[in-house]
Amino acid sequence: MKSLNRREFMKGSITSAAIFTVLSQGKAYGANERVIMGVMGLGGRGTYLAEKFAQRPDVEIAYLCDPNTRRFARAREAVEEAQDKKPKLVQDFRKILDDPSVDVLINATPDHWHGLGTIMACQAGKDVYVEKPLAHNIWEGRKMVEAARKYKRVVQVGMQSRSAAYTKKAKQYIESGKLGDIYIVRVFNMMQHPMQTDTPNQPVPEGFDYDMWCGPAPKIPYNPSRQWLNQWEYSCGPIAGDAIHQLDLARYLLDDIPYPKTVFHAGGVNVLKDGRETPDTQLATFEYGSLTLLLEAALWTPYMKKTPIEIRDSDRFPNWLFNGTKIEISGTEGFMHFGRHGDGWQAYNADGELTQSEYGRQGDKEHQDNFIDCIRTRKKPNADVEIGHQSVLLCHMANISYRVGNQKLEFDPKTESFTNCEQANKYLKRKYRKPWVVPDSV
Amino acid sequence: MLHRLSLSMSIIAVCCNCSYSKWLEISNIKIRQEPTELGGPKIIIEYDIENPNISPASPAYVFIRYGKDETNWYLIAIDRLQGNGFDIVDKPGHKRIIWWGTDQTSFADVNQVDIRVRGIQMIRIPAGEFIMKSLPGGGYDESKKITPTSNLPLFYMAKYETTIAMYTDYLNEIGGEGAGWNQRMNNSNRCGIVRNSNYTYSVEPGREQYPITYVSWYDAINFLQWCGLRLPTEAEWEKAFRGGFFLDGDETKKCPNPMPERRYPWGDQAPNADGIYRCNYDGTEDGFDYTAPVGSFAKFSSPYGVCDLAGNVAEWTLDWYSTSYHVGLDGFRMARGGSWMAVPDACDAITAATQLPLKESSIMGFRGVKEQRKSY
Numbered sequence A: 001m002k003s004l005n006r007r008e009f010m011k012g013s014i015t016s017a018a019i020f021t022v023l024s025q026g027k028a029y030g031a032n033e034r035v036i037m038g039v040m041g042l043g044g045r046g047t048y049l050a051e052k053f054a055q056r057p058d059v060e061i062a063y064l065c066d067p068n069t070r071r072f073a074r075a076r077e078a079v080e081e082a083q084d085k086k087p088k089l090v091q092d093f094r095k096i097l098d099d100p101s102v103d104v105l106i107n108a109t110p111d112h113w114h115g116l117g118t119i120m121a122c123q124a125g126k127d128v129y130v131e132k133p134l135a136h137n138i139w140e141g142r143k144m145v146e147a148a149r150k151y152k153r154v155v156q157v158g159m160q161s162r163s164a165a166y167t168k169k170a171k172q173y174i175e176s177g178k179l180g181d182i183y184i185v186r187v188f189n190m191m192q193h194p195m196q197t198d199t200p201n202q203p204v205p206e207g208f209d210y211d212m213w214c215g216p217a218p219k220i221p222y223n224p225s226r227q228w229l230n231q232w233e234y235s236c237g238p239i240a241g242d243a244i245h246q247l248d249l250a251r252y253l254l255d256d257i258p259y260p261k262t263v264f265h266a267g268g269v270n271v272l273k274d275g276r277e278t279p280d281t282q283l284a285t286f287e288y289g290s291l292t293l294l295l296e297a298a299l300w301t302p303y304m305k306k307t308p309i310e311i312r313d314s315d316r317f318p319n320w321l322f323n324g325t326k327i328e329i330s331g332t333e334g335f336m337h338f339g340r341h342g343d344g345w346q347a348y349n350a351d352g353e354l355t356q357s358e359y360g361r362q363g364d365k366e367h368q369d370n371f372i373d374c375i376r377t378r379k380k381p382n383a384d385v386e387i388g389h390q391s392v393l394l395c396h397m398a399n400i401s402y403r404v405g406n407q408k409l410e411f412d413p414k415t416e417s418f419t420n421c422e423q424a425n426k427y428l429k430r431k432y433r434k435p436w437v438v439p440d441s442v
Numbered sequence B: 001m002l003h004r005l006s007l008s009m010s011i012i013a014v015c016c017n018c019s020y021s022k023w024l025e026i027s028n029i030k031i032r033q034e035p036t037e038l039g040g041p042k043i044i045i046e047y048d049i050e051n052p053n054i055s056p057a058s059p060a061y062v063f064i065r066y067g068k069d070e071t072n073w074y075l076i077a078i079d080r081l082q083g084n085g086f087d088i089v090d091k092p093g094h095k096r097i098i099w100w101g102t103d104q105t106s107f108a109d110v111n112q113v114d115i116r117v118r119g120i121q122m123i124r125i126p127a128g129e130f131i132m133k134s135l136p137g138g139g140y141d142e143s144k145k146i147t148p149t150s151n152l153p154l155f156y157m158a159k160y161e162t163t164i165a166m167y168t169d170y171l172n173e174i175g176g177e178g179a180g181w182n183q184r185m186n187n188s189n190r191c192g193i194v195r196n197s198n199y200t201y202s203v204e205p206g207r208e209q210y211p212i213t214y215v216s217w218y219d220a221i222n223f224l225q226w227c228g229l230r231l232p233t234e235a236e237w238e239k240a241f242r243g244g245f246f247l248d249g250d251e252t253k254k255c256p257n258p259m260p261e262r263r264y265p266w267g268d269q270a271p272n273a274d275g276i277y278r279c280n281y282d283g284t285e286d287g288f289d290y291t292a293p294v295g296s297f298a299k300f301s302s303p304y305g306v307c308d309l310a311g312n313v314a315e316w317t318l319d320w321y322s323t324s325y326h327v328g329l330d331g332f333r334m335a336r337g338g339s340w341m342a343v344p345d346a347c348d349a350i351t352a353a354t355q356l357p358l359k360e361s362s363i364m365g366f367r368g369v370k371e372q373r374k375s376y
Helices: A006-010 A014-020 A044-054 A069-082 A094-098 A111-123 A138-150 A165-175 A210-214 A238-253 A364-377 A385-403 B164-174 B217-227 B234-242
Strands: A035-040 A059-065 A088-090 A104-107 A127-130 A155-157 A182-190 A262-268 A281-288 A291-298 A326-331 A334-339 A344-349 A354-358 A409-412 B003-006 B027-034 B042-049 B060-068 B072-075 B081-083 B087-089 B093-100 B114-125 B155-158 B193-195 B201-203 B314-320 B333-336 B352-355 B369-371
Touching (some): A035 A044, A044 A364, A069 A088, A088 A094, A094 A111, A104 A111, A111 A127, A138 A385, A155 A364, A155 A385, A165 A238, A165 A334, A165 A344, A165 A354, A238 A291, A238 A326, A238 A385, A262 A385, A281 A385, A291 A385, B027 B114, B042 B060, B060 B217, B114 B164, B114 B234, B155 B234, B164 B193, B164 B201, B164 B217, B234 B333
Parallel strands (some): A104 A127, A127 A155, A182 A291
Antiparallel strands (some): A262 A409, A281 A291, A326 A334, A334 A344, A344 A354, B027 B042, B042 B093, B060 B072, B060 B114, B114 B155, B193 B201, B333 B352
16 A cells, blocks of 8 residues: 555546555454544544544544644544544545555545545545535546445445434335325425625635645635535535435435436525525425425525434424424325434324334434444445435435526436436536546546 | 631631632621611621732622522522622722522521622623634524624623632532533543542542533533623633723723734734743643643733633633534534644634534633623
């Protein structure tokens, strides 16, 4: 792994990364051997994952990485409280990839770094836990799948709800036929977001490698008021970034139904007109033949709440009417409420009578267990990269429909492109800023 | 300083020196009960507070709590008090307070209760405009509908971070099996509170003046409500750090702030510039491997004299984190000020960290603020 200086390699493009190919499936782990991890991205989610994995006796966090050194302390403290060894603190994730002792890269960066960070980790022989949404764009997601398969890496996507036990029971209930045939599934993602503030551009703070933070995306003037979630160059949008959980759950409950035939989007930036690019209102219809999946999402609905903390992981159900992250499954013989945050589910018959209930517990630990188990067994994890790609595809399709004027788009699964709108195909792939280019051949 | 009075006589005077703890020293407490013709009984509380540093710019915040049966303690509401020795006390000397309406407190005789008088050194932050730079995420308190602002009314902020001794005193008063305490507080490098077998709490010797750590956001607000204080908003914290355009406030505008956009409390020099160490950040070169006793870098306090806003422990604020899709859900709160584990750059005026309110961290503590009391 250290046969070539990585800085020299970076003078070219990422295309050269194939030089670093590691074709072995992974090392053999002793029963007491710990999985060595590096964490890329120390925001809230990255810090959480660093802490949770560090608390496991079978894991050691060897690196914490963020371009912004101001983010080190919170994550470092969490890790040092959980494990004996102090992690190394780095601003450049390539130092993690260069270290042959590291087995895993946890990629908890903003959306625009998910793809390249994961692909480079696969090329360097690391297994990857990458946060949702899997990829910044459809093309990139496919490249991530290709990289994982080519280098035989385990890539688990942070869609942990599909590892929860109650989710599996809901799927079994649906498969038992008690709801009849399923024709409509409604996925909600109703939230409350503040307006962005409007402040002048600022100098980049000391200790922040802003060029690295931008990575494949354009290096626009630094402005901390400009929220990356609201900008296409960095994000799939705040709705996609959250609704992906419910969309993935809906797909799971429907036996991971692949590729819709069409998408039709309504909505836009209708309420939070603060200069954002990504929509604050998204109503998307996905047609799978006779099955229709509906996404209803907004950022301005204060009465629609995510499940309160005290309800999650408890023997209580949320107030479904005002639950902002629910899934409704309509069959010919029954109906199901399903909640994302360990909310459980409730099913009703044709007379509206409650037929079955299941309290829920969130699946974070099970998801992490599954990842570690798959690292050792080399099996595909619960939220394998292909599943992540198929789920985030829905977000991208809805966004692209919006970006071409809310047109109804037809999708070809074989080419993963649109067949009735050439303009839409321009959004399948981003423009990458050198040297952070995802190559055609990973 | 803490005074606990077990009253078996009508007049009791207790004096002890607890200045190590960062409670202010209060002495010669005398308490007596007097009947009134029409207003029911009243209790007269007199004490001396002789600290020469007490001034309008650096007053004491004095609060009084009373207890019955060793277990049930209550903060005496300010509205029930009259005199010159409670809330913000801006001159040293002899103080006298009348506690009215004690017949409404379910005891008829002062001999039935214990009374504790405590004081905290505060700093006056005058009303006026300042430059708030910590955007986004800062200054927006959804619970109070406070938006980012560049103008704040007068408030008072604790000069020091809440200490281990103060917090231990609180734990012992509220009692119980550990609300507000967690096992990690045993860590003698990073905290140092021991829970005894009878659920009393002790400070590891020498750790009294260190800032309390491993406190959740809820622990912090519980302590401050016990005192009659609250957490600062991000705006208040940042103004105390950097100073307003006029350090005497906008009413007088006689003392302009030479550096209203300063990066650190002392100016723009890095915390370790020129071999001078101005706050407690990561590493040992500043003299501290972990936390430092509060006030250890008093020479480098804020323009108003607030200590340790940079480094030592990051400080919980009242504000929600409001820029992500977690807003109002998981309830992320903002912490400010860098810490003993942070890089020097992170000890500046704008660095903020989000934390889940249940997080109990060795790099996080808190201090209280008090708004100006309305006069009627």
